[in-house]
Amino acid sequence: MSLLVLAVVVLACARYGPRAFRVLSGIVRTIWKSRTIPGPVEGMLSFYGSTDEFIHKVRATSQRFGNTVRIWAWPVVCIFVSEPEDLEVIFSSPYLQSKAPIVYDALTPILGKGLATLNGAEHRKHRKALGPSLHLEILQGFVPIFEHNAQKLCKQLEAYASTGSTFNVSPLLGRYSAQGICETVFSTETSPGLAEEQENFIKVLIEASDLMFYRLTRPWYSPDWLFYFSSQYKGYMGAVKGFESFVSKTLAHKVELVKRGVTPKEGKRKAFLDHYLTSDEAKVLTERELIESLKTLSAGAVGTSMDLMSFFLLIMAITPDVQDKVAKELDDVFGGSDRPIEPGDLSHLPYLECAVKETLRMFPPLFAFSRIAKRDVKLPSGHELPKGCVVTVMPYTTHRNPKYFPNPEKFDPTRFMPENSRERHPFAYIPFSAGMRNCIGQRYGMMSAKIVASTILRKYRILPCPNGPQRLEDFVVGVGVTFGLRDGAHIRVERRLKSDLKRRG
Numbered sequence: 257m258s259l260l261v262l263a264v265v266v267l268a269c270a271r272y273g274p275r276a277f278r279v280l281s282g283i284v285r286t287i288w289k290s291r292t293i294p295g296p297v298e299g300m301l302s303f304y305g306s307t308d309e310f311i312h313k314v315r316a317t318s319q320r321f322g323n324t325v326r327i328w329a330w331p332v333v334c335i336f337v338s339e340p341e342d343l344e345v346i347f348s349s350p351y352l353q354s355k356a357p358i359v360y361d362a363l364t365p366i367l368g369k370g371l372a373t374l375n376g377a378e379h380r381k382h383r384k385a386l387g388p389s390l391h392l393e394i395l396q397g398f399v400p401i402f403e404h405n406a407q408k409l410c411k412q413l414e415a416y417a418s419t420g421s422t423f424n425v426s427p428l429l430g431r432y433s434a435q436g437i438c439e440t441v442f443s444t445e446t447s448p449g450l451a452e453e454q455e456n457f458i459k460v461l462i463e464a465s466d467l468m469f470y471r472l473t474r475p476w477y478s479p480d481w482l483f484y485f486s487s488q489y490k491g492y493m494g495a496v497k498g499f500e501s502f503v504s505k506t507l508a509h510k511v512e513l514v515k516r517g518v519t520p521k522e523g524k525r526k527a528f529l530d531h532y533l534t535s536d537e538a539k540v541l542t543e544r545e546l547i548e549s550l551k552t553l554s555a556g557a558v559g560t561s562m563d564l565m566s567f568f569l570l571i572m573a574i575t576p577d578v579q580d581k582v583a584k585e586l587d588d589v590f591g592g593s594d595r596p597i598e599p600g601d602l603s604h605l606p607y608l609e610c611a612v613k614e615t616l617r618m619f620p621p622l623f624a625f626s627r628i629a630k631r632d633v634k635l636p637s638g639h640e641l642p643k644g645c646v647v648t649v650m651p652y653t654t655h656r657n658p659k660y661f662p663n664p665e666k667f668d669p670t671r672f673m674p675e676n677s678r679e680r681h682p683f684a685y686i687p688f689s690a691g692m693r694n695c696i697g698q699r700y701g702m703m704s705a706k707i708v709a710s711t712i713l714r715k716y717r718i719l720p721c722p723n724g725p726q727r728l729e730d731f732v733v734g735v736g737v738t739f740g741l742r743d744g745a746h747i748r749v750e751r752r753l754k755s756d757l758k759r760r761g
Contacts, residue, residue, distance in 0.1 A: 282644050283331050289632070289642035290333045294321040299328025300473065310735045311652065318653050324639045329475050332358055333645045334626075338653040340660065340683040342635040346647060347683065347691030349633055356628040356646040358478050362471040365496045366464050368503075369545070370552025371696060379693075382549050385540050386696060389441070389528035395703055396599040397527075401439045402704050403597045405432050406711035413716055417749045422721045426566045426744035429708070430458035433561040436704055437554055443527045444510040453502050460498030461559050465736025467492045503550045528553075557697060559738050560621035561704055566745035567619040567731075568612060568709060573720040573747050574727060575667055579713070582608050583752065586714050594714075602706055610669035612705050616687035618667060618728070620651040623739040625689055651686050652739065660684035667728060719748040 296302040296317060303313050317325055323339040337346060346352050353375075360373045367373060371382050388394075409432045416423050434454045439445055470488050477483040483492070507529070514533050532546065541549060572579040585607045602609075626648045633641045641647055656664040660680055661671060670676060677685075688695035695701075712718075724746050725731050734742035 286333050286642045286644040289640065290326050290335065290645060293324055293326035293335060293639055295326035295328070296321070299330070300334075300475070303327075303473065311733055311739075314650065314653065315656075323653075323657075324635070324637055329646075332356075332475055333642070334648055335639075335641055335645050336648045336650060336653075337635070337641075338650060338657065339635075339637055340654065340657070340681040342637050342639075343649060343654065343683040343686065343690070344681075345633065345635055346627065346649065347689075347693075351630040351633055352627045352641070352647060353692055354628050354630060356626045358475055359472060359626045359646060361478055363468050366468055366492070366499055366551075367555050368499070368548035368551030370549040372552050372556065381540060382545070383696060385532075386528060386549065386553070389531055390696060390700055392699070394527060395699055398436075398440045398700075398703065399597060399599045399602075399707065402436060402707040403711065405435045405439070406708040408432075408435075409708065410711060410715050413712070413749050417716060417751050420748060420750065422724070422746055422748055424744040424746050425569055426562060426741065427458060429565045429569075429745075430461065430558060430562040431455070432565075432708060433558040433704070434458055434554075436561075437557045438506055440700075441528050441550070441553055441557070442506050442510055443530045444506065444513060450506060450509060453505050456498060457502035457554070458558070458562075460495050460502075461555065461562075462740075463491065464495035464499070464555075465559065465738050465740070466734070467495055467736075469736040499551050499555065500547075503547055503554060507547065507550065553697070556695070557700065557704075561701060563619075563621040563738050563740035564612070564615060564701070564705055565708060566741050568615045568705070569712070569718050569747055570720075570725070570731070570741065570745040571615060571667055571728070572611075572713070573718045574725065578611060578667065578669060579718060581669075582611055582709075583713055583717075586710055590714060597707055597710060601710075602703065605706060605710060606673070607669060608706060608710060609702070610672040612702065612709065613672040613685075613687075614667055614669045617655045617661065617671070617685060618665075619733070619739060620655065620687040621738050621740070622687070622689070622695075623652060623735055624648055624650045649686070649689075654684065654686060657684065665728065713752070715752055716749040717752045719750060721746045721748060 302317065303310055318336075318338065323337070324342065325336045327334040327336060337343060355373055355375055364373045369378075371379060371386070374382060409428055412428055413425075431454065434457060438450070438454070467488055471477045471483060471486075471492065477486055483489055486492075510529050511533065532541070572582070585605055589601055589604050626646050629641045629643050629645050629647055632643050635641065655661065658664055661684070683690055688698035688701070720726055732742045734740055
């Protein structure tokens with residue numbers, strides 16, 4: 257038996273020895289070259305704990321070691337970078353544009369092989385296929401859809417306004433976002449049969465963030481065969497099936513409509529699935545690639561929108577002065593009427609936009625994103641990113657740099673007024689990433705957020721819960737792949753009277 261084992265070992269070394277040596281020597285080189293970058297000796301172990309504790313540990317590590325921190329995550333070296341001058345290099349260097357497999361392999365089964373996880377030519381192909389469908393002309397056509405769904409959300413809020421009871425608004429915001437993605441990107445109204453899929457998708461989406469984060473922060477679970485033995489494997493695979501089911505059934509519903517002759521209105525531009533299903537030149541993606549890309553889009557659009565608006569409404573509840581200024585601006589634009597929002601109205605709501613941007617500054621839905629260094633890259637700060645390291649950017653940390661955002665823990669929408677932001681470093685504010693791999697849906701997300709926020713605040717005043725958070729520092733956040741409120745946004749609402757604006761204005 258011992259001779260057989262020895263023979264297997266010898267054959268394995270002969271077959272894989274050179275490659276194994278190259279991999280090992282590359283790891284050793286990366287570790288050696290990163291030794292001068294400060295960081296905790298215990299590496300990733302210093303961050304273990306509950307997800308709501310993670311953010312506090314990140315802040316403490318940044319305050320202790322500075323804007324560039326080296327983290328051992330054996331066998332990987334992770335380098336966290338937050339200085340805007342350094343980020344400009346990271347987002348523009350051709351050697352820092354590839355997603356790190358050890359990171360994104362934990363996300364791909366759930367999120368799909370879409371824009372968030374693909375590299376190189378595949379990434380460019382998907383972006384080229386999706387880009388035209390998110391043109392400004394298309395987005396303006398989405399305004400009535402967002403407005404209609406926001407009105408439906410307000411009808412649901414009416415029951416809570418009548419009783420004055422406390423409720424969690426996050427699932428309602430998730431439903432608004434899911435309906436929006438179905439009617440815009442999928443170009444199909446929600447049928448009774450799809451309503452249940454939407455509800456399940458929202459539930460799965462909330463759970464999936466924690467599941468992906470669990471695997472992401474444990475590099476040894478990167479191989480599927482090892483993760484199989486994890487206590488989280490069953491839940492993780494349930495999330496995989498949930499995402500696949502939502503996208504596949506919604507797509508099948510849309511295909512069936514097209515077969516029955518239900519086609520979009522003629523126009524120069526069409527929404528994504530309309531364009532894909534009715535134009536031969538649009539079919540650059542296979543059916544499987546289409547499903548994978550739609551999984552990524554659905555997660556991005558629904559999850560980040562739900563988290564953003566949950567934070568926004570809870571912040572409005574505890575900052576009545578800011579809420580009154582937003583309401584006054586809305587009254588100036590709409591004159592107290594109930595008329596629908598039109599595309600031209602959005603450009604006349606600068607303070608509301610600043611309040612949304614400030615929410616994104618303090619609580620960016622995308623908690624982190626990573627790249628792998630293909631070559632050694634020198635940063636303006638003096639540090640060098642060694643080839644093979646995983647470079648991680650956390651907007652949450654960058655957005656709290658007092659050099660660019662004085663008194664960073666204060667919620668102050670005026671930071672984003674033109675006179676206060678035009679001289680700010682362009683990479684000091686990165687809620688949608690930046691550079692060649694910035695979020696393709698950022699205009700979609702901002703438009704959706706402004707419409708639902710303005711619709712709600714025209715009708716209701718948002719109030720805090722008696723036993724809930726009264727200050728920003730009371731928020732209990734949960735860090736997953738996205739960044740949200742751990743237990744949702746519990747608020748109260750009351751009908752807004754026109755006399756309120758006059759009295760408070």
